[in-house]
Amino acid sequence: MIDILRDLGLPISISSNGAAIDETIALMHWLMLILFIGWGTFFIVSLVKFRKSKSPQADYIGVKSHISTVFEVAVALIEIVLLIGFSFPIWASRVNDVPNSNEGAVHIRVVAQQYAWNIHYPGPDGIFGSSKPKLVDEVDNPIGLDRSSPGADDDFYTINQLHIPVKKKIRIDLTTKDVIHSFKLPELRVGQDAIPGMRIPVHFEATMTSDQFDSLANSKLINNEPYRGGEPFTDLIIKNGIYDEWDNFTDVNENGIYDEGEPFTDLIIKNGIYDEWDNFTDLIIKNWLYDEWDNFTDLIIKNGIYDEWDNFTDEKNGIYDEGEEFTDVNENGIYDEGEEFTDALNGVYDEGEEFTDALNGVYDEGEEFTDEKNGIWDRSKGLEISCAQLCGLGHYRMKGYLTVDTEEEYDDWLNLQAAYLLEENEEDW
Numbered sequence: 001m002i003d004i005l006r007d008l009g010l011p012i013s014i015s016s017n018g019a020a021i022d023e024t025i026a027l028m029h030w031l032m033l034i035l036f037i038g039w040g041t042f043f044i045v046s047l048v049k050f051r052k053s054k055s056p057q058a059d060y061i062g063v064k065s066h067i068s069t070v071f072e073v074a075v076a077l078i079e080i081v082l083l084i085g086f087s088f089p090i091w092a093s094r095v096n097d098v099p100n101s102n103e104g105a106v107h108i109r110v111v112a113q114q115y116a117w118n119i120h121y122p123g124p125d126g127i128f129g130s131s132k133p134k135l136v137d138e139v140d141n142p143i144g145l146d147r148s149s150p151g152a153d154d155d156f157y158t159i160n161q162l163h164i165p166v167k168k169k170i171r172i173d174l175t176t177k178d179v180i181h182s183f184k185l186p187e188l189r190v191g192q193d194a195i196p197g198m199r200i201p202v203h204f205e206a207t208m209t210s211d212q213f214d215s216l217a218n219s220k221l222i223n224n225e226p227y228r229g230g231e232p233f234t235d236l237i238i239k240n241g242i243y244d245e246w247d248n249f250t251d252v253n254e255n256g257i258y259d260e261g262e263p264f265t266d267l268i269i270k271n272g273i274y275d276e277w278d279n280f281t282d283l284i285i286k287n288w289l290y291d292e293w294d295n296f297t298d299l300i301i302k303n304g305i306y307d308e309w310d311n312f313t314d315e316k317n318g319i320y321d322e323g324e325e326f327t328d329v330n331e332n333g334i335y336d337e338g339e340e341f342t343d344a345l346n347g348v349y350d351e352g353e354e355f356t357d358a359l360n361g362v363y364d365e366g367e368e369f370t371d372e373k374n375g376i377w378d379r380s381k382g383l384e385i386s387c388a389q390l391c392g393l394g395h396y397r398m399k400g401y402l403t404v405d406t407e408e409e410y411d412d413w414l415n416l417q418a419a420y421l422l423e424e425n426e427e428d429w
């Protein structure tokens with residue numbers, strides 16, 4: 001089930017409790033599938049059983065057996081057990097047990113509005129200054145921060161830029177200035193409605209940095225594995241007769257890696273020019289050779305440089321290589337300098353030899369991709385904050401960016417924000 005959901009767009013998880021949440025999501029989908037099949041069957045059976053031709057007169061008494069009552073009671077009992085036995089305790093441990101900054105959690109406030117995310121950091125003292133609605137100024141003070149309140153002088157805020165450190169508990173107090181929004185960090189499996197007048201805590205922990213996430217996401221893109229974001233493309237590879245990392249193979253001895261001798265699927269690509277092994281229609285001059293005007297089936301792609309797995313025409317290299325035929329003049333069984341030889345294969349690529357250019361595991365010109373309007377392939381778009389509530393006409397613009405930093409990067413970023421704040425204050429004087 002979880003694999004199907006990933007194919008349908010469930011993003012990579014970078015949350016410390018992502019596995020548990022994904023398991024719940026899978027369970028919920030199974031339950032819904034069972035209910036769908038159950039109720040669908042009931043509906044169809046009812047349509048057939050109570051069709052007009054079978055019972056032309058409406059029966060005002062209906063079903064006489066009590067089996068439906070038994071079913072109803074059973075369903076109610078199961079639901080009561082699920083709710084009181086499982087749901088309530090899980091909810092209590094997850095939602096009531098909110099970490100705070102005394103326990104080492106990073107505490108951040110998020111104020112949603114049409115159509116932006118205001119991120120409020122308490123600064124080095126760890127104390128949030130108070131904010132007042134009457135101080136709100138959409139240009140200079142979107143969160144209505146009262147700089148004269150205790151702890152407020154070092155507070156800073158960003159718009160749509162949330163930075164957090166990796167592998168640390170994060171607590172976000174969520175609220176909104178106007179309508180209901182929904183704070184969503186899909187990769188962190190965080191989703192919480194923001195309600196006007198309420199301050200709702202959410203907490204989570206990231207297991208990898210943005211950089212690690214990007215390289216993972218891009219490697220998934222390259223292997224055509226499901227991943228949310230970025231543009232999918234078809235990574236094609238030439239038939240080169242040797243096993244490449246991305247070829248499928250039959251794991252004969254089941255050790256999880258490709259071993260020499262195991263069968264594999266050698267993949268191919270188109271490049272728009274005729275290559276040695278392309279099929280062609282021998283036209284006009286039936287010479288069994290490819291002529292410039294012959295039709296051909298185009299395989300393989302070029303990137304202009306020789307790659308390890310490119311096929312090449314192993315040509316004369318001017319020196320005698322082992323295995324080449326030679327005229328053994330003095331009949332001593334070995335090649336001696338000066339003896340004629342067939343300058344043939346030496347098994348390696350020599351500069352100047354023709355070669356067929358292949359793919360190297362990244363997007364190359366000529367590969368198919370889903371163009372999201374700009375005509376070039378975009379890599380992973382990184383982590384986003386989205387609003388999962390249709391909160392107004394500009395809802396689609398309500399997009400923030402999440403950066404998961406290493407501890408050092410996060411400290412550097414905090415210092416940078418403190419420096420900006422200092423500059424701002426100086427300007428005020």
Ligand SMILES: [Cu+2]
Pocket residue numbers: 113180181182387388389390391395398
């Ligand atoms: Cu919104």
